[in-house]
Amino acid sequence: MIAEDKQAAAKFNKKVCILGDFSVGKTSLVRRFIEGIFSEKYLSTIGVKVDRKAITVPYKGETAHLTMIVWDLAGSEKFTQARANYLRGAAGAILVCDLTRSATLASLSGYITDLRQLSPTAKLLLAANKFDLVEGQQIAFPQVEAAANRFNLPFFLTSAKTGAAVELMFQRLGQMLLE
Amino acid sequence: MITPVDKELEAWVHAHVVKKQNIAYALVDEQLRILASNEALPQWAVGSSNNIIEQSLLELFPELIGVEDILRQLARDPDLPFVLPQIQRSLPDGATRYFNLEIEPLPQFGHVLLVIITDVTTQTHLEQQLQQQQHELSLQDGTKLSGPPMRPDI
Ligand SMILES: Nc1nc2c(ncn2[C@@H]2O[C@H](COP(=O)(O)OP(=O)(O)O)[C@@H](O)[C@H]2O)c(=O)[nH]1
Ligand SMILES: [Mg+2]
Numbered sequence: 001m002i003a004e005d006k007q008a009a010a011k012f013n014k015k016v017c018i019l020g021d022f023s024v025g026k027t028s029l030v031r032r033f034i035e036g037i038f039s040e041k042y043l044s045t046i047g048v049k050v051d052r053k054a055i056t057v058p059y060k061g062e063t064a065h066l067t068m069i070v071w072d073l074a075g076s077e078k079f080t081q082a083r084a085n086y087l088r089g090a091a092g093a094i095l096v097c098d099l100t101r102s103a104t105l106a107s108l109s110g111y112i113t114d115l116r117q118l119s120p121t122a123k124l125l126l127a128a129n130k131f132d133l134v135e136g137q138q139i140a141f142p143q144v145e146a147a148a149n150r151f152n153l154p155f156f157l158t159s160a161k162t163g164a165a166v167e168l169m170f171q172r173l174g175q176m177l178l179e
Numbered sequence: 180m181i182t183p184v185d186k187e188l189e190a191w192v193h194a195h196v197v198k199k200q201n202i203a204y205a206l207v208d209e210q211l212r213i214l215a216s217n218e219a220l221p222q223w224a225v226g227s228s229n230n231i232i233e234q235s236l237l238e239l240f241p242e243l244i245g246v247e248d249i250l251r252q253l254a255r256d257p258d259l260p261f262v263l264p265q266i267q268r269s270l271p272d273g274a275t276r277y278f279n280l281e282i283e284p285l286p287q288f289g290h291v292l293l294v295i296i297t298d299v300t301t302q303t304h305l306e307q308q309l310q311q312q313q314h315e316l317s318l319q320d321g322t323k324l325s326g327p328p329m330r331p332d333i
Binding site for chain 2: 013014015022023042043044045046047048049050052069074081082085086088089090091101
């Protein structure tokens with residue numbers, strides 16, 4: 001057994017959903033993580049786009065190869081059977097709010113409820129995005145912290161534009177997925 | 180009055196309609212390996228190769244990673260179809276297309292599943308444009324209505 005483990009590094013495929021209201025930066029965070037690029041242009045997502053990225057994660061004293069199957073979803077107020085199927089089988093999720101729109105933080109509890117109902121073991125974390133926009137911030141750090149504590153989630157202040165904390169956040173989620 | 184049509188013509192019409200609608204399909208076994216498919220399937224598959232028979236459905240459609248157990252269960256224990264609507268695919272030429280993925284059990288043929296893919300690119304593009312306008316308007320309203328930035332909690 002041990003010899004086998006040493007021979008081939010462990011490999012995992014895990015589904016991760018990106019959730020949050022429209023225009024909070026879900027697509028931009030995914031593009032930054034997968035392709036390393038950012039665009040100012042807003043193109044609203046419809047349905048779902050699935051991308052993959054392989055990362056390495058420490059695992060049982062070794063290095064595991066983890067392929068994240070990233071689901072970039074359209075934010076939606078209505079919860080349909082089809083939308084439920086989008087969330088099924090998720091091993092993890094990133095809940096995204098936009099620091100320049102306070103309502104987007106309040107919305108997160110709805111997404112958390114849906115996800116926990118359909119994928120109870122999913123590991124979640126919170127991304128407070130657009131950290132680079134110093135003007136127009138409507139959500140202050142203690143509010144993000146309070147929300148994260150309330151739902152018991154790790155949180156990151158991210159910017160898809162500068163790339164701040166994006167890689168770190170996905171890496172952290174990767175570790176959580178293998179815990 | 181309905182006149183009987185011969186079987187050959189009927190089969191041809193069926194095939195023709197499927198082709199016109201750009202419908203792709205595959206049959207998979209309980210292990211989610213492809214048993215059969217039509218020629219329209221590879222265009223929707225990820226990194227499509229010419230021979231997809233015996234390949235895992237999960238490799239061709241990574242959208243199904245995570246729900247393997249649900250699908251195997253569906254093959255053994257027939258239930259309502261599993262549907263994933265409006266999946267986006269970027270083609271090598273840069274175009275964006277959308278498809279609905281529907282997987283239904285075929286209990287009359289054993290523990291197999293029928294995977295049906297329908298092209299919904301045209302209507303989804305229209306829906307996208309409408310949604311884009313709504314979102315942009317709502318964002319503009321938001322900036323008009325929003326007052327000064329909220330003060331941090333004490
Ligand atoms: N300044 C800034 N703009 C961002 C950031 N993330 C996204 N945006 C912009 O916000 C808009 C919506 O982004 P998008 O990723 O489409 O949001 P989605 O609807 O949640 O997928 C786009 O115009 C992006 O360029 C960020 O971190 N900083
Ligand atoms: Mg989007």
